[in-house]
Amino acid sequence: MSQFVQAPGAEQCQWFVRLTPDPDLFRRAEEQGIPRKNICAMQGPISRGLNEALWRDWGIDCVITKDSGDVGGFADKAAAAGPGDTVAGGEAAAFRLSLCDGGCGGAVAGAGGSVAAEVGC
Template sequence: MILFLAGTSDARELAIQVKQAGFPLLATVVTENAAIELNNQHIDVHVGRLNQAEMGEMIEQHRITAIIDASHPFAEEASKNAIAGAKDKGISYIRYERDTQTYEHPHLWGVSTYEEAAQKALEMGGVVMLTTGSKTLQTFTDRLLHQPDVTLIARMLPRKDNMEKCEALGFPQKNIVAIQGPFTKAFNQALFQQFNVNVMVTKESGKQGAVDEKVEAALDMGITVIMIQRPKIQYENQYSHYDEVIAHISREWKGVRS
């Protein structure tokens, strides 16, 4: 049995292909909506984040022989727990990582952390749109929400827990854009124009994360882009294409069967 961390839409597509290739798997996702997509493909799903201890328990309970970590490029804790769990139990770890992208533009600033991004946005001032999700929202509200020279706009998924977090942080309802992508370049530009945005904060999530459309839309409008670089994690058996992951599993599965 393979434990599959299906953190993104492209990861869930990979999970479906792994199942179609004949490999039994148990997927883990964070939201019920993601689970529905996999359940429709007759894939068993665990909903909820797993800490390291829970990861180990799941490996033992389901007799997991390999982990495919296809979590989001910024799901650092999930990857570290998967790496540690695989090492502790002596099973294989395979990483599916979206291709990285390189941007060069005088209006684009690369930073290493959310804290650096918040500080840079504070220096720039004006209308700052966050497209970084709700998990790290407090990092930005602590530094920017009550600054007289900054208007903070947050774009995030229209989930109840996200709205509750915004309310707890005192985030103005009028400055929340609750919507699910992916979005076209034209849609992004219309949204930037609607709020008169002059700074956009995003993450280097890869082309599958629709980063290109956001970045190009912003830069074409003269909007400063602050891009948070991916966490630096030393992955084993890292691949960026579905067929490479399936080929690796096939080699290992053949070895187990022989």
């Protein structure tokens, strides 16, 4: 998470974090400057519908996640991202959601926007 929230331009983004309900992960998110109101702690995998609802309600336009395979619900995350573009790959994947206005998350693809990072999935 720190590689993204501390990257050049990241301060122009509003960051949201979904993480497994582990006190150490929650503490680390707070230490990175993520406000408590922007932290969602829940055990996955998370369904496509819940991903869509959470991202919509938070106004997320870019999602950074690891490719956790079927066990971690990666396919549901990719499906929830919809027709947007995958802007990174490998162990970390970033999805630019269809509602993205082109300013998708400083560390990923430019300045501005709301970014959801998923930790410990």
